[in-house]
Amino acid sequence: MCIIFVYALVFTEISLVYASPSQGPFRTVSNNHQFYDVQAHRGGRGNVVESTLPSFAWGLIDGATTLELDNGITQDGEVVVWHDENILPEKCSDTAPVVPDDPAYPYVGKFISNLTLAQIKTLDCGSKRQTNYPHQLAYPGARIPTLREVFDFVSCVDLSHQMLWNIESKINARYPNRTAGVDDFVQKQHEIFISSPYYQSITYQSFDWRTLVSMKTLDDKLITSALIDEDTAFTSRGSTSPWLAGLRLESFPGPSLSEQIAQAAHAIQADILSPTGTFLIPSSSHEGSSHFTTPEMISEAHRFGMKVVPWTVNGLDRAEELFKDGADGVITDYPNVVRRWAKQQGLRVAPKYPRQRVFSCLYQHMR
Numbered sequence: 001m002c003i004i005f006v007y008a009l010v011f012t013e014i015s016l017v018y019a020s021p022s023q024g025p026f027r028t029v030s031n032n033h034q035f036y037d038v039q040a041h042r043g044g045r046g047n048v049v050e051s052t053l054p055s056f057a058w059g060l061i062d063g064a065t066t067l068e069l070d071n072g073i074t075q076d077g078e079v080v081v082w083h084d085e086n087i088l089p090e091k092c093s094d095t096a097p098v099v100p101d102d103p104a105y106p107y108v109g110k111f112i113s114n115l116t117l118a119q120i121k122t123l124d125c126g127s128k129r130q131t132n133y134p135h136q137l138a139y140p141g142a143r144i145p146t147l148r149e150v151f152d153f154v155s156c157v158d159l160s161h162q163m164l165w166n167i168e169s170k171i172n173a174r175y176p177n178r179t180a181g182v183d184d185f186v187q188k189q190h191e192i193f194i195s196s197p198y199y200q201s202i203t204y205q206s207f208d209w210r211t212l213v214s215m216k217t218l219d220d221k222l223i224t225s226a227l228i229d230e231d232t233a234f235t236s237r238g239s240t241s242p243w244l245a246g247l248r249l250e251s252f253p254g255p256s257l258s259e260q261i262a263q264a265a266h267a268i269q270a271d272i273l274s275p276t277g278t279f280l281i282p283s284s285s286h287e288g289s290s291h292f293t294t295p296e297m298i299s300e301a302h303r304f305g306m307k308v309v310p311w312t313v314n315g316l317d318r319a320e321e322l323f324k325d326g327a328d329g330v331i332t333d334y335p336n337v338v339r340r341w342a343k344q345q346g347l348r349v350a351p352k353y354p355r356q357r358v359f360s361c362l363y364q365h366m367r
Contacts (some may be wrong), residue, residue: 031201032065032164036347037329038339039166040064041312042083046133046333049126050091051081052142053153057362060157062336063352065329066164066203067154071147071189072112073180074120079147079188083170085178086111092125092144113179120144133333142366147189149365151196156361157353166203166225166309166331167193173208173232173242186214193222207232209245209268216269225272225309226265230279230292233261258297266304273301277310277322277330295325302326316341 043055044062051069059067070083084091087108097105098118104110107119126142145153147167154163169185172178180188193199204215205225212224232243240248245268252263265273275297280289298308311331313319319330319338323345332338343349 031162032350034348035065035350036342037065037164037307037309038063038335038342038349039066039068039309039311039329039331040335041068041331041333043067043069044333044335045130045136046314047135047336048137049129049139049142051083051144052126052139053145053150053362053366054126054137054139054142056150056154057157057358058137059335060154060163060353060358061355063339063350064335065350066166068166068168068331069150070168070170071185072170073184073188074112074117075114076116077184077188078117079192080112080117080120081145081147081150082112084112085170085172087115087120087123090130091128092123093127095122095124098122111178117146147192151192151198153361153365155197156365157358161197161201163198164201164203165198166205168227169204169206169208169211171206171208171211173210182208182210182214185211186218190215190218190222194219203272205272205274207243209243209247209270212270213245213268220269223271224269225274226268226270227274227311228261228265229276230281256294256296258294259300262297262300262304262306265301266306270306272307272309272328273297274309274311274331277313277327278315278318293322293325293327298322298326313338320345 040059042050043059048055048058056067069081071079072082073079087110089108092108094106094108104119107115107123121143123144124141125144126139129136129138171185193202203223203225205227206212207227209226212226215222216224232241233249235241244264247264247267249260249264252260254260262273275293277293279292281292282289293310301308307328309329309331310322310327312333313330314333319341322330330338339349
């Protein structure tokens with residue numbers, strides 16, 4: 001019943017768009033590297049239920065430069081597109097066991113690494129609008145896709161393969177029993193990357209810098225992005241963070257913490273530094289709190305030839321500050337809003353894909 005409803009929604013959207021004369025012709029360009037980098041976080045989580053084919057469809061319609069997404073690895077070794085380590089009841093619902101009397105059922109609450117792809121494919125992850133994102137479009141019946149399925153769907157729309165990708169290994173360095181390990185992520189993701197027409201358009205990102213080092217060792221042509229925030233940079237009692245591939249930030253010359261972070265990312269040969277763009281570090285001085293991402297961090301990263309793409313930036317005041325500080329783009333839940341702002345600033349923005357093409361491909365790939 002839910003799947004039928006999804007098809008009905010998509011078919012209705014196709015019909016409405018084909019009936020509209022307002023959609024202009026789509027002009028292809030060489031690739032999206034020439035544009036200000038508006039990255040659609042999980043496809044655009046603020047607008048559509050996250051990490052589903054419909055969310056990436058709307059990322060294309062909204063003119064994102066880059067589609068940002070996360071990967072998990074199932075019990076049977078399939079690479080799926082999902083942010084969370086486990087299936088959260090706030091986002092997904094069970095429909096039925098994949099086989100009668102399946103002892104793993106219900107699947108909601110289980111870790112991705114403990115479920116097979118067949119079990120995961122029974123979940124409805126499109127019906128629940130998130131409390132923090134009241135404008136999300138719901139797509140009842142939408143399933144968790146594999147990475148190959150997302151590539152295939154976008155290729156249907158993006159015939160010239162101009163879209164950029166930012167793909168994260170969702171690995172837990174602190175609790176390794178909750179996810180697949182470094183070797184599994186790197187080998188399985190890389191196998192899909194090199195077989196995709198998007199191979200040269202992929203950035204590989206992770207909070208677990210071990211995966212970035214491993215991926216660079218396997219394929220030094222692949223662009224890597226070092227994610228970092230207050231949880232992965234700092235540890236209690238001065239211990240070495242499990243997230244930074246054995247590096248200690250205080251061992252770098254700095255002089256500031258911001259510069260040490262950029263220096264550490266350079267040490268693992270990252271091409272991009274991707275820090276939290278909104279977290280405020282409390283200060284004991286009269287000056288008050290300061291942002292984790294600073295002009296000094298951006299300047300130091302640029303000195304090493306790295307780009308800086310902070311996350312998850314949803315407010316235009318902060319997006320504007322980061323741009324003035326020199327950031328090369330932002331990861332956002334609202335790519336349509338940030339793209340509109342970037343265009344107003346006179347920045348070059350990626351083209352929007354025609355709705356009729358997007359919804360036609362979405363209908364084909366959700367059948």
